[in-house]
Amino acid sequence: MTTSRYARHEVLPEIGQEGQERIGKGRVLIVGLGGLGCSAAQYLAGSGVGTLILNDFDRVDETNLSRQILYDSRDVGELKVDAARKRLNLMNPDIRISCLSERLSPATLLSHIEAVSIVLDGTDNFATRLAVNHAAVKARVPLVTGAAVRFEGQLSVFLNTxxxxxxxxxxxxxxEWLGNCQGTGVVAPVPGVIGTLMAMEALKLLLGLDSALHNRLHLWDGKRGEWRDVALKTDPECLDCQA
Ligand SMILES: [Zn+2]
Known part of the structure; x- marks a missing residue:
């Protein structure tokens, strides 16, 4: 592995060579390779996260291309995980990328989440989001979750300790879920912004850096250009927290 690839990381006192090695040992599962997952995966691969596990059962569609930046016109009809792996491997051949191109059962999801450092959820489906959360809470693995619709985005990091x-x-x-608006449209850069921040939070978790986003909800109104922050409380009725 060349050292120059990560020189701009290694020069930072918060990262250094030791931090870059921690990033290199990181294993991150990305569930959903739409706009959020593409954007997050690109920066995690570029940053040298040692193992990326990509999960999506969809194929690339022409309507994805405005914002799902790992794909281009030649990829239409191909499995998203395969097209994404190809692009990410070109960007950084030093990392391992494995692909899961099926809808994961709860048991399989749990076994994959138990084997990673962090899980990122960028899916557009509420049932999958609850399943990912259930497994992440059970495995006590941090969950970085984002959503993007219309001009709005949101982002949270659940430490699941x-x-x-x-x-x-x-x-x-x-x-109540922001993403529950399928077919309503999204401005192309919104998932790019949120996915990039998901990658940022994942890197900070790998480095052991604190964040104001831990167990908080960050809301972005892209139309106004405003951020808002909400503290989150444990719901005493929550089925996953009680388990
Ligand atoms: Zn809960």
Missing amino acids: GTGPCYRCLYCDED
């Missing part, structure tokens, strides 16, 4: 809150504490009800 056993005390809550968790993603389910935030959304016991699907109707």
Whole structure:
């Protein structure tokens, strides 16, 4: 492995060579390779996260290309995980990338999450999000989660250390979920912004750096250009936190 690839990381006192080695030992599962997952995966691969596990059962569609930046016109019809792996491998041949191109059962999801340092959720489906949360809470693996719709984005990091809150504490009800607006559209850079921040939070977790986003909800109004921050509490009725 060349050292020059990560020189701009290694010169930072918060990272250094030791921190870069920690990033290199990181194993990150990315569930969902839409706009959020593409954007996050690109920076995690570029940053040298040693193992990326990509999960998506969808194929590239022309309507994805405005914002799902790992794909181009030649990839239409191909499995997203295969197209993404090809692009990420070109960007950084030193990392390992494995692909899961099926919808994971709860048991399989749990076994994959138990084997990673961090899970990123960029899916557009509430049932999958609850399943990922359930497994991450059970495995006590940090969950970095984002959503993007219209001009709005949101982002949270749940540490899942056993005390809550968790993603389910935030959304016991699907109707409250921001992403529950399929077909309503999204401005292309919004998932790019949120996915990039998901990668940033994942790197900070690998480095052991603290963050104001831990167990908080960060909301972005892209139309106004404003951020808002909400503290999250553990829901005493939460099924996952009680388990
Ligand atoms: Zn909970």
